Amino acid sequence: MLFSGKLFRQESSNKSVRKMIKKKMLSLLFISLSGCVSTTEELVKAGDWYQVGYQDGVVGRPARTVKELSRLGQVQQGDYDQGYLKGVTEYCNPEFAYQIGLSGQYYEGVCEGTPQSQQFRMEWQRGWDSYND
Structure with a gap:
């Protein structure tokens, strides 16, 4: 009986370790991918509204409202919408x-x-x- 309890604890411990490793690996993947992405502020400054929309969509963020976009700068709504659609299409796979x-x-x-x-x-x-x- 003691053996089976010890075995159960060991299996539970192994599951926990595997789960923790999975979470760490996925976190590292997302961090490394996001390191390659320009910040929204940089993109707005460059006038790249397509890329702002794409980055919002590809991470599953709801589309920004006109009011939210206007606070960032002089928005090109059509460019943002096109980029967002492309990003959401990739995200929704x-x-x-x-x-x-x-x-x-x-x-x-x-x-x-x-x-x-x-x-x-x-x-x-x-x-x-x-x-x-």
Whole structure:
């Protein structure tokens, strides 16, 4: 009986270690990717509203309102919208949804209305559930 309890604790410990390693690896991946990205302020200063929109969309951020964009500078709404659409299209790929959920990133519903929204939500939820176990 003592052996089975010890074995259970060891398995639980191994699960915890694997989960911690997974979270650290995913965090490092996202940090390294974000290190290659210009800041919003730099992009606004350069007038690159397409890239501002793209960066918002590709990380699953809800689109900024006209008021929010206007606070940043003289906005080119069409460029922002085109960039955002491109970014959201990449973000909403169901093949990446599980990893997004597993990394602990909350899904803000930006894929609703897209052709694969249901599949994305299901895969994200599966990853989110694993993240929270």
